[in-house]
Amino acid sequence: MDLRKLTAEQIRADLLQRRYSAVELAQAALEFAERENPKTNAYLHFCPERALEAARRVDEKIARGEDPGLLAGVPTAVKDVILTKGVRTTCASRLLQDFIPPYDATAVARLEAAGAVIIGKTNCDEFAMGSSNENSAFGPVRNPLDPERVPGGSSGGSAAAVAQGTAVVALGSDTGGSIRQPAAFCGVVGVTPTYGRVSRYGLTAFASSLDHIGPLSRTVRDSARVLQVIAGRDPRDSTSAFAPVPDYLAALNGNVRGLKIGLPKEYFEGLSDEVGRPLQEGVRLLESLGCTVHEISLPTTPYAIPCYYIICTAEASSNLARYDGVRYTIRSQQATDIIEMYAATRGEGFGAECKRRIMLGTYVLSAGYYDAYYLKAQKVRTLIARDFAQAFQQVDLIVTPVSPFPAFKLGEKIDDPLQMYLSDIYTITGDLAGIPCMSVPCGRTRDGLPVGMQILANHFQEALMLRLADAFERAGGFQL
Amino acid sequence: MASETVVKITREEVRYVADLAHLKLTEEELERFARELNAVLVYMDKLNELDTSDVEPMAQVLYDADPTATLAEDEPEPPIGAELALANAPLAGAGFFKVPKVVER
Numbered sequence: 001m002d003l004r005k006l007t008a009e010q011i012r013a014d015l016l017q018r019r020y021s022a023v024e025l026a027q028a029a030l031e032f033a034e035r036e037n038p039k040t041n042a043y044l045h046f047c048p049e050r051a052l053e054a055a056r057r058v059d060e061k062i063a064r065g066e067d068p069g070l071l072a073g074v075p076t077a078v079k080d081v082i083l084t085k086g087v088r089t090t091c092a093s094r095l096l097q098d099f100i101p102p103y104d105a106t107a108v109a110r111l112e113a114a115g116a117v118i119i120g121k122t123n124c125d126e127f128a129m130g131s132s133n134e135n136s137a138f139g140p141v142r143n144p145l146d147p148e149r150v151p152g153g154s155s156g157g158s159a160a161a162v163a164q165g166t167a168v169v170a171l172g173s174d175t176g177g178s179i180r181q182p183a184a185f186c187g188v189v190g191v192t193p194t195y196g197r198v199s200r201y202g203l204t205a206f207a208s209s210l211d212h213i214g215p216l217s218r219t220v221r222d223s224a225r226v227l228q229v230i231a232g233r234d235p236r237d238s239t240s241a242f243a244p245v246p247d248y249l250a251a252l253n254g255n256v257r258g259l260k261i262g263l264p265k266e267y268f269e270g271l272s273d274e275v276g277r278p279l280q281e282g283v284r285l286l287e288s289l290g291c292t293v294h295e296i297s298l299p300t301t302p303y304a305i306p307c308y309y310i311i312c313t314a315e316a317s318s319n320l321a322r323y324d325g326v327r328y329t330i331r332s333q334q335a336t337d338i339i340e341m342y343a344a345t346r347g348e349g350f351g352a353e354c355k356r357r358i359m360l361g362t363y364v365l366s367a368g369y370y371d372a373y374y375l376k377a378q379k380v381r382t383l384i385a386r387d388f389a390q391a392f393q394q395v396d397l398i399v400t401p402v403s404p405f406p407a408f409k410l411g412e413k414i415d416d417p418l419q420m421y422l423s424d425i426y427t428i429t430g431d432l433a434g435i436p437c438m439s440v441p442c443g444r445t446r447d448g449l450p451v452g453m454q455i456l457a458n459h460f461q462e463a464l465m466l467r468l469a470d471a472f473e474r475a476g477g478f479q480l
Numbered sequence: 481m482a483s484e485t486v487v488k489i490t491r492e493e494v495r496y497v498a499d500l501a502h503l504k505l506t507e508e509e510l511e512r513f514a515r516e517l518n519a520v521l522v523y524m525d526k527l528n529e530l531d532t533s534d535v536e537p538m539a540q541v542l543y544d545a546d547p548t549a550t551l552a553e554d555e556p557e558p559p560i561g562a563e564l565a566l567a568n569a570p571l572a573g574a575g576f577f578k579v580p581k582v583v584e585r
Binding site for chain 2: 098099100102103194195196209210235238239241242300302303305306307309310317321324325326327328329330331335336337338339340341342343344346347348350352355356358359360362363366373375376377378379380381382383385417418421434459
């Protein structure tokens, strides 16, 4: 077996035909991942015992003639902001370096119930805050396609693991692009479902009105398969949606003729040739598949970055208040009174980007500034959502770039936080509107770096979005 | 750059915000955040170009069910228990989180 070429579908078929056992596959995947890891630092830690136990359950089910599940035996990586019972979950933060969760995230429990084999936890920006994976307390991740470059962020480890082939699928989280941008930088597929489509129970909260869990994989089909498993109402997350989960795999029927695709002019104005050229070719490919292309306008786009960075930092400052030295593993030894203990623990424990966002969020929520910043941003968010609602009256799907540039070099942008924030321009709007969106590989730059195409759909239209992405992927042959 | 001439936040205000956030910062961090937050806040002024006087703030991202749909029956489930809840505490004892003394005798 070549782990780098396996898909979930192939693994299931192989297991059912007894070509290898789930335990053999898990052992091979763990060995391969541990050997490859020094090249990328994609994983923070492995969980071989848990993996082998999950694999044994799959083998036993197959031996008994039971259905082993949609993800039977699939080597899976999980971003380290998603809780795994008994397996260290650090959020790439010093503050949680020894944290052992007492329960599983719902998405994790559903993956394993479907036969997935979780082999390890992936590196990311601390508390999922960043666009390059350079904000991890445990060192940056390197892009497997070019180790001088970042894998994107914040789910950089998950994207790198899938791209290097050490995991077949991975879970990431997305608040402003943290699944799609690393997927684009590493040449893989990444899906951010509709807000509420996938339970966030057990996802460490960053900005609760924007946080999502979603899959990364090498093929659209595999992401559809993971989404099938993790989507759906969860009583443990009151924001999870009741809407029934359609059959995503059945939707991948290649039937995209006549679909109306909107190209928002605000996303293409001033786009570099480097990213623009592969994207134009991608749009032509969509036309050759029978889609019609229409220029549309999302006029509030230029205001999305200030809107996003007010809302996400405000929510982050409140969500991160719980890391105070009382409940979570690390406490400063510098303090004698309780207020000093909170402040010193947080001052020693958080990295620079978390501190910056806590400061910004505290400021925009503080007395005298709330109306000018937070309330204003919430109103602009209404306008951004309205832009999309109007656009989806004219078109079925929207296609845009994922990032203004391909994977950049480590250290290139880390010293200018505002410039780093501006790089999220194309991905934050989907999160602000709560609509599903994804990145699918769309060729390469002249220097050979992967470029992603973003597809956005109306609320709960994941099936249509995945159908277009699957048809595009197969027509273009862009998989790694 | 405009961000260097307009002062949105002073170093003293940064110190005040850090206190609100229970975040102990070094002098170097105060200096750096004053500069960086200022640049970001200047950029955020862009929102004032938009007239939002007739726009409702987005209080709910998406909600496709009856208002009472997420109300659960009041059925107690077994809690995770003190031992597990305290397992990650930096300091615990007698079934409680331990912290420095808050009240003087």
